Amino acid sequence: MHLNKSMARFLSNFSVIFSLLFFLNPNLLHAAWGLNMTQGVTPISQDVYNMHMTSLYVVTIIGILVFSVMFWSIFHHRKSKGVKPAKFSHSTTVEVIWTLIPFAIIVALAIPATKLLARMDDTSKSEITVKATGYQWKWKYDYIDEDITLYSNLAADSVDASQKNSGIDPKTADNYLRNTDTALVLPVGKKIRIMTTASDVIHAWWVPDLGWKRDAIPGFINDNWTVINKEGIYRGQCAEICGKGHGYMPIVVKAVPEKEYLAWVQETKLALKSKKDSGDKELSMDELKSKGEAVYKANCLACHQANGQGIKGVFPALDGSPIATVKTRITEHIHQVIYGKNNMPAFGEQLSDTDIAAVVTYERNVWGNKTGDIIQPKDVAASRKK
């Protein structure tokens, strides 16, 4: 069904697409079909788009000229028309000309490109600084001056729909694979410095509407900037292969007016504080399990899988695994979540005591693991101190 509908839709527009093959009308292209680069919402992204179109026009014109000569030759200089082949084999004049003209074209393209690059490079006078850190497979955002740290995971409905043969139509998920549980909120009209780095492997932070992408490299901090002109939600995703979850770490930027941004900052600070304080509360098994399931989905499922079986030889199973079932190893279980082991990242920094308590409880009481163990936030807090 899906195939037929899409094919019909495609075929009905086939002629449109192919008449636009050489990008004769950029506006048409941009509007309907997602054929062309976005013009984006920043001054830089607009310039990048213009530079892209300039070079596209240049190569298109060169292509039309060269291929016209070639096809003229193919149609007229063929043996079946009875022509006798000419004997010439070189011409210094012509050869010098067609060396110099391309050189001139390249210089003409390089000048605006150099100017644009210099502007993109200048991160001075920025008013807000955000550090984006890539993790396998999520983004962490630190608002440097505000003491706000957020973790941004793939949204839960996308997680569900993206499981192999999930039976869920991706169309039913909100912005499938391009939606997160937490957005990066930024004010419009301010120069924002975005630093990128990573904690494990190389990632790349990319929102097409901002006009650039930049690698996030462990041990290094890259510097970029943007000024968003228009309120809205802008989506992107990791652009550097970073393992199994590479396709599943989207980026969502929510650009809001400055006032709204300032209110959001206050609100978020309060929310983060109350989350920290709630660590000494006792929770019931059901509360822990339902919270744990959400934490598992966002953090653990990519490797250990929905059924807890992992992937043989790569990611160990949790279902039936001694560390998740033997009572004497509860502390070790908590420790491994906090500090990581081998390829498993340390979650101690990104998850609260309550989150870790919930996910460990969940892992010990789901699938075939029926230990009945309940881990409370204070147990995790105690474990951190050791």
Place this chain on the structure above:
Amino acid sequence: MSTIAHANHDHHDHKPTGIKRWLFSTNHKDIGTMYLVFSLIMFFIGGSMAMIIRAELFQPGLQFVDPQFYNSMVTVHALVMIFGAVMPAGVGLANWMIPIMIGAPDMALPRMNNMSFWIMPFAFALLLGTLFIEGGGPAGGWTMYPPLVLQTGKAFPFLIFAVHFLGISSIMGAINIIATVFNMRAPGMTLMRLPLFVWTWVITAFLLIASMPVLAGAVTMLLTDKYFGTSFFNAAGGGDPVLFQHIFWFFGHPEVYILALPAFGIISQIIPTFARKPLFGYASMVYATASIAILSFFVWAHHMFTVGLPINGELFFMYATMLIAVPTGVKVFNWVATMWKGAMTFEAPMLFALAFVILFTIGGFSGLMLGITPVDFQYHDTYFVVAHFHYVLLTGAVFALMASVYYWLPKWTGNMYDEKLAKIHFWLSTIFANVLFFPQHFLGLAGMPRRIPDYSIQFADFNMVSSLGGFAYGISQLLFIYIVIKCVLGGKKATAQVWEGARGLEWTLSSPPPYHSFTKPPKVTKALMDY
């Protein structure tokens, strides 16, 4: 065009038979054949991986493979196609044709020739074997960037040693080609009379010798980082993950031309033949090839504009990259000028060569666009790049290889291939390669990153088109095998000349040529190449 074939038939023909003929062969034609058959097998193995990739991307959602296996398909597809299909095919052609084209009896170092081939099946046994071990094959991309590649499981050492073996094989092949061309040319075969295919291969061989050891160094550093506690690429230990990328692409960019230059050579042989007119600007072709080769060592960082290079570095690599368009343009103009006022016919080799000129140039255009640093920040690591390098490598290098097979198959086998089927193969390949790769430009511009197993809904339509093109292209290649087998088994007998407009020593030998190509060096005069 006298034929000197029958005279020397039986003198030294004590060749082994059966399996020994192939295992212990020191004959350039037998080794060339083995290289070509091997590369064809690899083309289909790599191709079936591409089919898995396109099947998974046929529609959004995850239907067939899990993301880890998908990543290993992406990784191994690239390694197999680059090191297993395109490079060995080029070496196979060099083995077959260079001695014949320069008037030599065989390659200069026949025993080494044998070894450089027989290393390869073992290297690929190591690499492909990892797909069946616990944990699966390497899945960090063929570029092997640390730290990700260091997360590879048991496949890791297999990957490293496979790369080492392939490097050794390539270097031995390259040494052999250089030794042959510089020492075994027939009297009168001056350097500036060498057929363009020989020239491009000599330059390619120098690229191989200069770049392969760099790759070997890079992967050895990976190996010690993983197993011996070094920290070359580990930031926490004082190393630099970006250093690997610099070293890798110092190999990687010349590697691009290792794949492309022999293709340029092939096209420069075929177009004059079917235009019945000498190659336009022979000398400038040679200089352009050499310029491209030299420039290829100064552009590596255009693969890594987004790692955060200092702006002066980015500017240098942008300018150097754009500069490559000049000699490449010269080549394209020369090919078009060769056709101009010729008397063209359009047999399968010519059709593939014409498609090469157009489609490779399209790949060159997107390459120029990618070279513009500020815009590359948008293009980088998207399907725009995937479209770009497949235009250059599939409709570029592979099309040239297909052209060369049709061009020389009658010479190799003594039989003409089925022209009608070959033309069908050409049209199917050309149409579907474009249905496969052209929409990927749109996908990349619209924001689809490469190397992802699943994608957002807005990319669905073009991915489906691309997949359909991919399946059709894949199936069409079965026709190629049929045509080749049919030609090997029989067909209309080929003359020594084969093509009316062909010039050069290879056409003075019988089809197929005698076992020891030229036992007596032919005398090469300018008239040999004249029209």
